[in-house]
Amino acid sequence: MTPLERTAASGPRGVVTLGSRVALPVHGRQLLVGAVVVLLTAVASVATLSLGELGIALADLPSAVTGGADGADAFVVERLRGPRLVVALGTGAALGLSGALFQSVTRNPLGSPDVIGLASGAGAGAAVVALMMPGEVPVSLGALVGAVAAMVLVYVSTGSGFRNPGRLVVAGIGVAAMATAFTQYVVYAVERDKATALTAYVNGSLAARSWDDAATIGVVLLVVVPLALLLGRRVEIGEMGDELAGVLGAEPQRTRVSAVVLSIVLSAGAVAVAGPIAFISLTAPQIARRLTRGTGAHLALATLTGALLLVLADLVAQQSPIDDGLPVGIYTMAIGGVYLGWLLTREWRRGSL
Amino acid sequence: MSATGPVNGGGLRARGLSVGYGGEPVVRDLDLDVPPGGLTMIIGPNGCGKSTLVKALARAVRPVAGEVLLHGRDLASYRGKEAARHVALLPQSPIAPEGISVRGLVRRGRYPHHSLLRQWSPDDDAAVGEALERTGLTGLAEATVTELSGGQRQRAWIAMVLAQRTELLLLDEPTTFLDIAHQYELLELCAELHREGRTVVAVLHDLNQAARFASHLVVMDAGRIVAQGAPGEVLTAELVADVFGLACDIVPDPRAGTPMVVPHARHAAVVPGGAAR
Numbered sequence A: 001m002t003p004l005e006r007t008a009a010s011g012p013r014g015v016v017t018l019g020s021r022v023a024l025p026v027h028g029r030q031l032l033v034g035a036v037v038v039l040l041t042a043v044a045s046v047a048t049l050s051l052g053e054l055g056i057a058l059a060d061l062p063s064a065v066t067g068g069a070d071g072a073d074a075f076v077v078e079r080l081r082g083p084r085l086v087v088a089l090g091t092g093a094a095l096g097l098s099g100a101l102f103q104s105v106t107r108n109p110l111g112s113p114d115v116i117g118l119a120s121g122a123g124a125g126a127a128v129v130a131l132m133m134p135g136e137v138p139v140s141l142g143a144l145v146g147a148v149a150a151m152v153l154v155y156v157s158t159g160s161g162f163r164n165p166g167r168l169v170v171a172g173i174g175v176a177a178m179a180t181a182f183t184q185y186v187v188y189a190v191e192r193d194k195a196t197a198l199t200a201y202v203n204g205s206l207a208a209r210s211w212d213d214a215a216t217i218g219v220v221l222l223v224v225v226p227l228a229l230l231l232g233r234r235v236e237i238g239e240m241g242d243e244l245a246g247v248l249g250a251e252p253q254r255t256r257v258s259a260v261v262l263s264i265v266l267s268a269g270a271v272a273v274a275g276p277i278a279f280i281s282l283t284a285p286q287i288a289r290r291l292t293r294g295t296g297a298h299l300a301l302a303t304l305t306g307a308l309l310l311v312l313a314d315l316v317a318q319q320s321p322i323d324d325g326l327p328v329g330i331y332t333m334a335i336g337g338v339y340l341g342w343l344l345t346r347e348w349r350r351g352s353l
Numbered sequence B: 001m002s003a004t005g006p007v008n009g010g011g012l013r014a015r016g017l018s019v020g021y022g023g024e025p026v027v028r029d030l031d032l033d034v035p036p037g038g039l040t041m042i043i044g045p046n047g048c049g050k051s052t053l054v055k056a057l058a059r060a061v062r063p064v065a066g067e068v069l070l071h072g073r074d075l076a077s078y079r080g081k082e083a084a085r086h087v088a089l090l091p092q093s094p095i096a097p098e099g100i101s102v103r104g105l106v107r108r109g110r111y112p113h114h115s116l117l118r119q120w121s122p123d124d125d126a127a128v129g130e131a132l133e134r135t136g137l138t139g140l141a142e143a144t145v146t147e148l149s150g151g152q153r154q155r156a157w158i159a160m161v162l163a164q165r166t167e168l169l170l171l172d173e174p175t176t177f178l179d180i181a182h183q184y185e186l187l188e189l190c191a192e193l194h195r196e197g198r199t200v201v202a203v204l205h206d207l208n209q210a211a212r213f214a215s216h217l218v219v220m221d222a223g224r225i226v227a228q229g230a231p232g233e234v235l236t237a238e239l240v241a242d243v244f245g246l247a248c249d250i251v252p253d254p255r256a257g258t259p260m261v262v263p264h265a266r267h268a269a270v271v272p273g274g275a276a277r
């Protein structure tokens, strides 16, 4: 018997109680899936640090990550792969949660920040700030402004806010294309070494990340995750439509605004440290939902799944025999593109698009 | 009757209520006292504002003028879940979250009884079980809502509203999608809730059903209440002609004695011996 089951035994079945104040239902399947996702993430993280030429031997890994390494191993852990891994974990988590929030309040599996131009907008904002006014304004602020601007454009150009799924996707794809074109313009106007700079703002990459990047995304998560979890139940009730959610007391309008704001902050944070990485925020919530076969926003599980997906994608990017210089964003784009196509056809067949 | 259920009848009133969706108000300067413990049925032509009125009574839309009073206090001043422990609404076309089971949907009706750290209350299982049983859905509890028939889905929504265990229930066209037997089953359920002392308000399109089951009949037209009272006094041939533009006879219902509408259909099959006009 696990400790959790024992606590549950003092209350009703499937509910964890703590005194008379706390009573939280637990869903066995969700816990199990969550544990498996965490385990897989741990395995992928170990692989990230130990595979390949520069990899740290498994036997040396425990001492290396606790600071007991020297020479080449220390360089790999402290400079090369350590920060990159932490940034991948944090960025993936941020993207997963961002997508789960946005998809839930738009009641639309395609209403995901990366599909509807939020990430591209953030990328454009970051490019402008980093290339046109280097050092004057923090890149993350540029990303945030770009993300907000893109969402305002989408909101206005659908004519019906975020409500109509079809229009949201069409307007979003348009805004995303415009933002990407704008980014290309900025990069070509300013930068001499165009190809590499462009890659960073259009595809998203985790190469050469620093502990500063890890700290940035860490702070974003530290602030936003608790707020998102507080909002979780209302977001879930909000899926029943504004009228009913209002009657049930879940304050749908306020909930939607809060969720969109949190989602934008998460995506902007992710873009600021890794560029616009495609499709993690689209797929992570959907995978989480399918794994648990349940309903609701699955905020926690989508967060964990996002981290797993990005670490896996980056592992492939680092170990790929094709070209080790290819940014991770290209891999997520390839996989996500296939998934998006499948999702679009399915929605279309069902007549909901 | 449940512990969290009815408390000395629900006092729900509208005063000078106007509600709109941006343009001209569709409910205009309306006064209504919902009789506590009564079974009120609202009838009226399409688009006259019935749904808008019940939504405003449940705080699903904000009035542009006037107010809704719950137990003498402005409904808008109630905190989030507090009002939801008094008033439940079945909207005309509710949205089921993707993949949700019947039990999952019904359980969401318990949301107003929960708090951030107490997302479970001792009455939950009993309330959900009772709601499923009263709507005949116990056997379908684990089915996915979106895969049910229209009528089964409608009953699942009604179960969700019942699970809320409020003293006031507002049902917007609860009989749509139901076959004739289930329509009467649902109307009987309303009558039963009424006998238990709960206040029930239902929007209905079938005038005969409304007249037969209502303790209080409210007739709406163009955003206003044009008549209300006991069905026997309210439902007249003149009123039906005025409000619905339908010529008819009113005869006593052979079973209940309540008024029954017999339209002057132009293309009725000719039955030998029938009083064709």
Ligand SMILES: Nc1ncnc2c1ncn2[C@@H]1O[C@H](COP(=O)(O)OP(=O)(O)OP(=O)(O)O)[C@@H](O)[C@H]1O
Residues within 6 Å of the ligand: B021, B026, B044, B045, B046, B047, B048, B049, B050, B051, B052, B053, B092
């Ligand atoms: N969400 C909305 N946005 C804009 N206008 C609306 C909205 N809902 C209703 N209306 C308008 O308000 C008027 C009253 O609508 P309401 O739904 O209250 O009518 P109703 O009496 O319930 O009709 P029905 O019998 O067809 O259900 C209609 O003219 C309708 O077009």
Ligand SMILES: [Mg+2]
Residues within 6 Å of the ligand: B050, B051, B052, B092, B172
């Ligand atoms: Mg209506």
